[in-house]
Amino acid sequence: MADTSAPAAPRRSVLRDVSFLRLWTGATASGLATWALPFVLGLAVLDGTLTAAGLGVLLAARTLGFLAAVPVAGVLADRHSRRGVVLWAGLAAAAAAPLMVAGLGRSVPLMAVAAVVAGAGQGACRPAYQALTAEVVDEDRRQQANAALTLAVRVTTLAGPSLTALAALSLGTGALLMGIGLLWLLAALIPGPGARTAGESAGNSGRGPRGSVLTEFADGIREAREHPWFLAGLAALTAVIATGYSATGVALPLVSRDEYGSEVVLAGATTAYTAGALVGALLIARRRPRSQGWTALAGLAAYGFAPLSLMTHVHPVVVVAAYAVAGIGIELFNVPWFTATQREVAPDKLARVSSLDFLLSYGLAPAGLALIAPAIGAFGTGPVLAACALTCFAAPAMAALVPSARHFSRRRDTPSKTVPEAGTGA
Template identity: 75%
Template sequence: MTAPPETTEVRDSRSILREPSFVRLWIGTTASGLATWALPFVLGLAVLERELSAVGLGVVLATRTAGFLLAVPVAGVLADRHSRRSVVLWSGLAAAAAAPVIALGLAVSSLPLMAVAAALAGAGQGACRPAFQALVAEVVDGERRQQANAAMSLAVRVITLTAPALTALLATVLNTDALLIGIGLTWLCAALIPPKGRYTPAATGPKVPFVRQFTEGLQEAKRHPWFLAGLGALTAVIATGYSATGVALPLLSRDKYDTEVVLAASLTAYTVGALVGALLIARWRPRAQGWTALAALACYGFAPLSLLLPVHPAVVVAAYAVAGLGIELFNVPWFTATQREVEPSKLARVSSLDFLFSYGLAPVGLALIAPAIDAFGVTAVLGACAAVCFLAPAAAALVPSTRNFSRTRSKP
């Protein structure tokens, strides 16, 4: 009795990349991910070339983050009020226009001009995220969304793994201005290539104030206890585990192991682990999908734990591979469940909350961990980070509806 569904699942997983509408969406999201990743890397090259100071780099990246955080909740409302495709278009065009302005600011040594353009680029990046998430639910049917989300994640991880070498190679024949123009062209692809979706905004009536529409998104999120619990766990893990990776790993790679190889190998292992996780979850359907995802998320705790213990560098690298594997085994079911469970007319708003509270607040953890290490010592801080990474998903799993990330499927 179970053979036909399994056969269908295999057939669907093979055909998802043959559907033109999904391929266009996949190319658009991949292009946005590449452009998002490339900007800080290219600006870092400008610092190496002494075209931009380290302080200037910090200002530009900070304004980009500010633009992202401001745009995400606004875009969530706009993407539910209007066509998701139009939000992707205008956000991509805004980011595309910002790239040559950043290049101009770099050429004339105008940090204020670069900062304003970076804020616009961050706003475009933030605005497209909830719209892209909602578009997946429009373009892909429910049975294949997990494969679709896995394909999206796989593309992001491939970019993370290969783009540094590719960008460094391009930098040998192109100057920074040309690379920034290339980022703009990549954003143009992200704006123009994605397909139209099936979502039709509600019929026009009395204009609902923006704040009320945003509040409706909060209320929709509250209807799903599994979402609030999972988002709390994800936010806690990223704020602590990601911060340990960003600050403590470079320090310990230098001071404890006396080599930068540990840093490079650990980050590469994390990406490879995430690649494996995306490939695995494209087909795997665990019985208690939510609990499995939360257990996988808790695996991030092995990263700060490995930095805390007196272990061989290979153990640190292995711990980061496990963390990467776990984060994708969480991400893909998490996105799929959100697309399945949330009311379609409020999906972009709920997705915007996801990005705002999880990845959007990650810089707060990065800003706090260095002073915490100075105040309490690296051992105490890493121990606290590991404990949070293990305990936050475990606490989330106590919410009954997290078993399958569904209010209606929580029974064994």
């Protein structure tokens, strides 16, 4: 079989581009703020300023804000300046921090309102940042840019818990919440403008009056339907997140406690997953798979090894290794997926299509988490994990059967046409 990848030609590093570095810094700040909020609220439960029930209410409120804001933000980011949407979303999330501090230990309803606002800011940032990346970075360097962005997310996930726990020893929960607000302020103010003109920002040049938000979001759905590879990949991603991620969130802690008698396996597996994701991002930043869609979907399917490793009492090293493989695979999927979306989707509909991506994949993840615990209670851990593993393997395999899925492009019919357009410019 022919070699499935080719090294990228030399090009000017995206890390030397000041515009991208500003975007990278803002996106990193928003990612760290997004990750830190539930962790800091968990610390509030430990110090007694928030109950476990209150934590559940706040996390649900944040998810509600996220789901409500994502489709609206996608429309606004296509109508107007993507940079403007990032600004206002970040400022809204930053303003939620002092409200949350004011309610800490006093008013859960006030904190819930703040959590909705914070979730809305998070949800609005996601499609806007995705579309802004396509404006700031030229097509030849977007895969490298997306790899750099995901590397930042993984580094903060790996180092964040330790740093936050150390900070909590001297700062307290209120100060940490204000620190999250500061991160959102940085996310709002640091990124520079994109490349679109005012007319292009409206996304409606020559189309007459704009429709409602619902109508324009439906236009984004129609654009997504023009790309069969996108619909197939999104269905596979949603299935993997709803099953594989849920197995990690619910079954991994149970298996670690009941089968291995401690939390060591839980800690080792989650750390290995993040470390594997770092390796995967580094690999995909430097390689251009000839069949990038099939390679990405194979990486996504690798998450099936995670629930598979939990089905029987194997050596802990096997579980850790399975999660490392899953981490590598998820970035082999994520980076080409984002890059292909930025390349293939019509520029004036990119934010809406990206919002559909986030809405279905990550937005529906709580449903999987809510269902897997009752399923384990009804059918047992083994059968549920087997179903999760089978779904993780089968869904990407079925997506790969869609003809345009091989290269994540309707324009690519043979491998020979893939390499030049995959990012080998000067």
